[in-house]
Amino acid sequence: SIPKLTFPGGLLVGCSPGLMNVPKIKGTHTAMKSGMLASEAIFSQLTNENLQSKTIGLDVQEYEENLKKSWVWKELYSVRNIRPSCHSMLGVYGGMIYTGIFYWLLRGKEPWTLKHPGPDFAQLKPAKDCTPIEYPKPDGKISFDLLSSVALSGTNHEHDQPAHLTLKDDSIPVNRNLAVFDGPEQRFCPAGVYEYIPLETGEGSRLQINAQNCVHCKTCDIKDPSQNINWVVPEGGGGPAYNGM
Numbered sequence: 001s002i003p004k005l006t007f008p009g010g011l012l013v014g015c016s017p018g019l020m021n022v023p024k025i026k027g028t029h030t031a032m033k034s035g036m037l038a039s040e041a042i043f044s045q046l047t048n049e050n051l052q053s054k055t056i057g058l059d060v061q062e063y064e065e066n067l068k069k070s071w072v073w074k075e076l077y078s079v080r081n082i083r084p085s086c087h088s089m090l091g092v093y094g095g096m097i098y099t100g101i102f103y104w105l106l107r108g109k110e111p112w113t114l115k116h117p118g119p120d121f122a123q124l125k126p127a128k129d130c131t132p133i134e135y136p137k138p139d140g141k142i143s144f145d146l147l148s149s150v151a152l153s154g155t156n157h158e159h160d161q162p163a164h165l166t167l168k169d170d171s172i173p174v175n176r177n178l179a180v181f182d183g184p185e186q187r188f189c190p191a192g193v194y195e196y197i198p199l200e201t202g203e204g205s206r207l208q209i210n211a212q213n214c215v216h217c218k219t220c221d222i223k224d225p226s227q228n229i230n231w232v233v234p235e236g237g238g239g240p241a242y243n244g245m
Contacts, residue, residue: 001116002017003018004064005017005063005064005067006061006064007057008056011038011063013034013035014035015031017034019031021079022083023099030072030076033070033071034067037063037066037070038063041060041062041066042060045060045062079108080108080114081098081108081112082098082103083116085098088117120223124184126180127180146192147213149190150191150192150213150215153191153215154241155191155215155239155240156212156239157212157239158235158238161234161235161238162235163211164214164235165211165230166230166232167207167209168229168230172228173228174196174205176225177224177225177226178207180225184223184225185220188223191213191214191215191217192210194208194209196208214239215239215240
């Protein structure tokens with residue numbers, strides 16, 4: 001699942017490319033090592049006396065090459081099949097058995113690589129095929145409501161900036177997402193950005209986007225079953241107060 005890591009003018013470093021050891025649920029060590037390898041590759045490029053262009057963004061492909069030669073790639077390659085095995089015909093419990101045999105015993109040396117069945121947004125099932133889950137209400141001690149947690153993030157966006165969350169087709173949320181999937185936007189967003197509001201006429205609903213709450217997880221862009229939500233970088237560095245966390 002690791003994407004191409006370099007492009008002109010930038011690199012994917014740390015947690016952004018998904019350098020996590022799934023069975024150990026650890027990724028800090030691999031993220032830090034990728035940053036070290038990136039800095040070394042960038043420094044090598046910047047100190048190269050034969051560097052020609054000063055305007056075109058550097059494409060530091062040595063970073064990805066060096067990462068593949070490091071212990072990071074070896075470690076992640078050994079766990080490459082853990083998550084896909086749970087999405088196969090084996091199911092979750094079969095995936096656990098697979099992990100025990102091929103990871104803990106054989107250390108990920110199986111001669112095949114499993115694949116995920118498709119994009120994440122395509123895995124949602126229609127609401128009619130699912131049983132609603134009744135979650136207990138937040139108690140304010142161990143569990144908390146979304147808006148209280150959003151407030152702690154200190155997220156803020158200038159009200160007069162261009163919208164960074166837009167819809168390609170305004171009719172799709174109600175006609176498809178709500179009608180077929182019971183509006184997953186109002187559940188997969190961790191910040192309560194999306195909510196369905198009853199119309200003033202009393203018949204039907206409309207999707208309301210509370211962009212001010214956005215904490216930039218991009219879940220909506222990835223998980224929307226209609227791929228109708230377009231997330232772009234907000235203006236002026238708006239969003240969570242990262243320096244205060």
